[in-house]
Amino acid sequence: MGEESKGQRDTHSPESSAEDSSLRKTIDFFSSLISLSHSIKVFSAKWQSIRSKLEELSSGLIALENCDSSENPEINGLILSMMVTITESYDLARRCVDLSYSGKLLMQSDLDLIYAKLDTHSRKLSEIYNAGVLTRGFAIIVSRPGFGACRDDMRFYVRDLVTRMKIGDIEMKRQALTNLHAAVVEDEKYVNVIAELGDIVHVLVSFLDSPETEIQEGSSKVVSVITGFDSYKSAVIGAGAIAPLIRVLECGSQLGKEASARCLQKLTENSDNAWSVSAHGGVTALLKICSLGDCRTELIGPACGVLKNLAGVEEIRRFMVEEGAISTFTKLSRSKDETVQINSIEFLQNIASGDEFIRQMIVKEGGIRALVRVIEPRSACSSKTREISLRAIENLCFSSTSSIGILLNYSFVDHLICFLRNGEVSVQELALKVAVRLSGTSEEAKKALGDAGFMAELIKFLDSKSFEVREMAAEALAGMVLVPRNRKRFVQDDRNIALLLQLLGPEQEHSGNKKLLLSILMSLTSSNSGRRKIASSGHLKNIEKLAEAEVYDAKKLVRKLSTNRFRTMFSGFWHF
Structure with a gap:
């Protein structure tokens, strides 16, 4: 027979066959003992620990089958040592199943001793792999169990992958991480298994500091999936993940940074x-990532998200401001990427919450103009982005007269009425809420809303099916008609007063807030034309019936109309 190529195993040599037989026999013994351990009802916690160690060693031995180890005396000695420990373990397992042990304390001591021996074997096997004396052959990878597989099969598969991560070479680690990521992405039950086998999270976190790019990326991707489950975030934190995740942000590859940012978010x-x-x-x-113009949006988006989450802590918020975060995020709010834009707008909103000084900084940096541009009807922004921008404008600008003035100069009211007339339902309702809030900020705002034609739109909402919408529309109108020129514009359309009076009728009992409607009518009586149109309306009886029912505001309105009517009559008589 010719000499075999370097690294290829001579599977026909007696030594190789004998070792294969011994290794396979050991693996079979491990498998048999693992199965037997599931039927043990006593000392369950200790047997669970032993079983985890047995599964880890079994996976390690299966991985060993894929390596050329025919001339390694350390492996032969380790296998013989394992067989002795397995024989002792099997005897203890039988005695626990049959409840034939002599005493609990003695059995507990024996089980602790067995666990210690198994742990020693595991560390010895890791040392052999890490020494690099083995060459990887044609690996027989354990296949992932099919969908709906039992938990034990899933545990064994995950344990096998983790063993490969611990004792395999770089390629074996990379492949194991790839397979584990595919498993957790396709079936979240594997995340539950990882949580049960707690040491896995620690292994993954340790890989975040790997100098090998693919190992770092693979581990960060798996950790990112795990952190997507609220119940397992504490395990990731407990494994000390935050520091290495930040190191990946600072020095890792592009893909590693993206996964790390998602984890931290x-x-x-x-x-x-x-x-x-x-x-x-x-x-x-x-902040450095967000300020660089050459970073991919897949990284900037979650990086913005992390800072947005941190902006609620006052000391951290102040540090961000000192580091120029306002300018950075004002620029990012103009991004063409929706995720980046949304996160940056929400960041500005969060960082300015309850802080007038920071609000003014945002204004000086052009924040108001940037937010108004988002809601321009001709912009390509999504409805979701527009809603977030509208809320940010409301929270950032409405507490300051100067900010409201800037808004009005940027045609904000024109954009609002456009959404009120033609926007999607969610944007339309928000535009109405913002208009109501704006109408209560200043007389200039009321005038601007009136000039833009808001009252005609608000009148339509008084007959909406939604009580909340009806009430908001009435509230806004009640404030706007306090301004003389708005009042004059309102009464010019006879249908406006007629509709108000109709809505006060008994058949429209649930149509709106009577107090607000009566308040609007009371304001209209301040003008001669308003009084005349109310008094001459065929629906005046609705007010009179409310007055007869002792509704205070209705009685007050009737008295106002009656007094004015008497004064008009008296004035005419005097000049006769």
């Missing part, structure tokens, strides 16, 4: 983790 949804991110330099790293 999910972890910082709980404000308790904000200080940990800040303590490890995360804020500086994230």
Whole structure:
């Protein structure tokens, strides 16, 4: 027989066959003992720990089958040692199943000793792999169980992958991470298995500091999936993930940075983790990413999201402001990427919450203009982005007279009425809410709304099916008609007063807020034409019936109309 090529295993040699037989026999013994351990009802916690170690060693031995180890005496010695431990373990397992042990304390001591021996074997096997004396052959990868497989099969598959991560070469680690990521993405039950086998999260977190790019990327992608489940975030935090995730942000590959940013965004949804991110330099790293113009939106988007989550902590907020975050995020609010734009707008809103000084900084940096551009009807922004921008404008601008003046100069009211007339339902309702709020800020705002034609639109909403919408429309109108020129414009259309009076009729009992409607009518009596049109309306009886029913505002309105009518008559008689 010719000499075999380097690295290829001679599967026909007696030594190789003997080793294969011994290795396969050991693997079979491990499998048999694992199965037997499931039927043990006593010392369950200790047997669960032993079973986890058995599964880990079994996976390691299966991986060993894929390597050329025929001339390694350490492996032969380790296999013989394992067989001795397995024999002892099998005897203890039988005695636990049959309840034939002599005493609980003695059995507990024996089980602790067995676990210690198995742990020693595991560490020895890892040392052999890490020494690099083995060459990978044609690997027989354990196939992922089919959908709906039992939990034990899933555990064994995951344990096998983790063993490969621990003791395999770089390629084996990379492949194991790839397979694990595919499993957790396609079936979330694998995330539950990972959580049960708690040491896996620690292994994944340790890989975040790997100098090998593919290992770092693979682990960060798996950790990102795990952090998507609220119940397992604490496990990731407990494994000390925040510091290495930030190191990936600072020095990792592009894909690694993106996965790391996604992880941190999910972890910082709980404000308790904000200080940990800040303590490890995360804020500086994230601000740097957001300020660079050459970063991909897949990275900037979640980076903005993390900072948005951190902006609620006052000390961190102040640091961000000092580092130029306002200018950075004002620029990002103009991004063409929806995720970046939304996160940056929400960041500006969060960081300015309850802080007038920061609000003014945003105004000086052109924040109002940037937000108004988002809601321009001709812009390509989505409805979701427009809604978020409208809320941000409301929260950032309505507490300041100067900011309202800037808004009015940027045609904000024209954009609002456009959405009120033609926007999608969600945007239309929000535009109405914002208009109502704006109408209560200043007389200039009331005038601007009136000049833009808002009253004609609000009148239509008084007959809406939604009580909330009806009430908002009535509230806005009640404020706007306090302005003389709005009052004059309102009464010019006879249908407006007729509709108000109709809505006060008994058949329209649930059509709106009577108090607000009566308030609007009371304001209209301040003008001669308003009084005349109310008094001459065929629906005046609706007010009179309310007055007879002792509705105070209706009685007040009737007295006002009656007094004015008497004065008019008296004035005519005197000049006769």
